[in-house]
Amino acid sequence: MLTPPQRNFLPQVIEPRRLVNQGVTLTGEINPDLCLRLSEAVVEISEPIMANLVFDTAEQGRKVVRGSASTTVLMACQRCLEPMKLSLAVEMALCIVWSEEKAKLLPRDLDPWIVEDEAGDITALVEDELLLALPFVMYHPEDQCNTAASYSTGEGLGDVAEENPFGVLAQLTREQLKDSGSDN
Numbered sequence: 161m162l163t164p165p166q167r168n169f170l171p172q173v174i175e176p177r178r179l180v181n182q183g184v185t186l187t188g189e190i191n192p193d194l195c196l197r198l199s200e201a202v203v204e205i206s207e208p209i210m211a212n213l214v215f216d217t218a219e220q221g222r223k224v225v226r227g228s229a230s231t232t233v234l235m236a237c238q239r240c241l242e243p244m245k246l247s248l249a250v251e252m253a254l255c256i257v258w259s260e261e262k263a264k265l266l267p268r269d270l271d272p273w274i275v276e277d278e279a280g281d282i283t284a285l286v287e288d289e290l291l292l293a294l295p296f297v298m299y300h301p302e303d304q305c306n307t308a309a310s311y312s313t314g315e316g317l318g319d320v321a322e323e324n325p326f327g328v329l330a331q332l333t334r335e336q337l338k339d340s341g342s343d344n
């Protein structure tokens with residue numbers, strides 16, 4: 161992928177209530193360098209974090225932010241530990257509230273975004289949503305996992321390794337892969 165010569169990130173901190181009053185839509189890239197929690201949860205954030213956030217007034221004068229965010233990350237397969245790609249796409253509908261107390265009064269379909277003063281951190285907001293979308297563990301599909309070799313190289317098995325049924329299985333799997341022309 162070509163890296164654009166200049167990356168214009170969305171501002172990290174905004175004034176969400178003012179944006180609601182102005183009916184602003186923010187579309188752009190979230191700076192991944194500011195998403196330390198997401199960075200630590202994955203092997204790599206491999207594609208730009210794109211966000212589209214609409215600041216709007218809903219029923220009963222509620223100030224809401226609706227939108228979506230997406231990126232692609234690499235996560236370690238928990239079977240073979242090789243990184244695998246995972247596309248993340250989240251939809252959000254959040255009501256901007258001043259406090260936990262106010263948050264409790266919201267209808268179920270609106271999640272709160274608690275912003276206790278004028279400034280709200282949209283980078284953290286988008287990062288939170290992406291973190292919630294991460295699976296707890298990930299595995300390659302079994303036929304694409306890179307574990308086959310590890311079964312046939314058990315240590316300290318000596319002669320037994322010759323009869324290790326998993327060794328035969330691994331051999332078969334590799335030959336099948338070769339036959340199908342897919343070594344991926």
Ligand SMILES: [Zn+2]
Nearest residue numbers: 237240300305
């Ligand atoms: Zn795997």
